[in-house]
Amino acid sequence: AQSVTQLGSHVSVSEGALVLLRCNYSSSVPPYLFWYVQYPNQGLQLLLKYTTGATLVKGINGFEAEFKKSETSFHLTKPSAHMSDAAEYFCAASWTSGSRLTFGEGTQLTVNP
Amino acid sequence: EAQVTQNPRYLITVTGKKLTVTCSQNMNHEYMSWYRQDPGLGLRQIYYSMNVEVTDKGDVPEGYKVSRKEKRNFPLILESPSPNQTSLYFCASSLGGGNQPQHFGDGTRLSIL
Numbered sequence: 551a552q553s554v555t556q557l558g559s560h561v562s563v564s565e566g567a568l569v570l571l572r573c574n575y576s577s578s579v580p581p582y583l584f585w586y587v588q589y590p591n592q593g594l595q596l597l598l599k600y601t602t603g604a605t606l607v608k609g610i611n612g613f614e615a616e617f618k619k620s621e622t623s624f625h626l627t628k629p630s631a632h633m634s635d636a637a638e639y640f641c642a643a644s645w646t647s648g649s650r651l652t653f654g655e656g657t658q659l660t661v662n663p
Numbered sequence: 664e665a666q667v668t669q670n671p672r673y674l675i676t677v678t679g680k681k682l683t684v685t686c687s688q689n690m691n692h693e694y695m696s697w698y699r700q701d702p703g704l705g706l707r708q709i710y711y712s713m714n715v716e717v718t719d720k721g722d723v724p725e726g727y728k729v730s731r732k733e734k735r736n737f738p739l740i741l742e743s744p745s746p747n748q749t750s751l752y753f754c755a756s757s758l759g760g761g762n763q764p765q766h767f768g769d770g771t772r773l774s775i776l
Contacts, residue, residue, distance in 0.1 A: 592770075593767030646761065650721070651696070
């Protein structure tokens with residue numbers, strides 16, 4: 551079955567340090583890929599998405615992600631973490647033109663002062 | 664303001680007592696979905712709808728019903744709730760499928776005793 555895996559349920563970084571959140575999908579057919587962020591007591595907000603074309607995708611709040619087909623990965627990065635980045639991050643994939651969306655398990659990001 | 668509205672936000676109830684969680688969107692979106700979020704499992708799709716009167720099962724449909732009689736509304740029905748349905752539920756809508764991002768409500772936390 552097609553799936554999405556996020557390595558590391560918890561990631562902790564210092565303020566100003568690089569943020570790297572990992573996401574891999576399990577299919578030889580590249581899906582549409584998304585990163586969402588969830589702040590406490592809120593719904594999910596779209597950070598960025600990959601459809602086709604440029605493999606480096608820029609999103610909101612300084613985040614970006616690189617699609618690597620050979621590695622079936624779509625890792626999320628931010629050069630310098632801010633305290634306000636503390637949240638849970640979800641990678642998601644869609645392999646169809648319909649409304650089926652498969653989420654990873656989520657990664658809780660903690661930013662230390 | 665474009666939004667997806669869920670009600671109630673919180674509900675504590677007992678096993679077997681039928682309940683409905685409402686979801687409404689004001690963006691004229693064709694597609695709507697329901698998810699449940701459980702720790703360590705990410706979000707899992709329960710049901711989705713690609714148009715009025717068109718619904719289909721997601722990954723975890725057992726114990727749930729949905730209906731789509733109007734474009735803007737997509738209620739989730741638990742006819743005989745059980746404790747294993749205690750979870751955080753999200754409704755989402757999108758303009759289309761595939762590469763279209765989903766817009767999420769703020770969530771409904773259900774506790775079934």
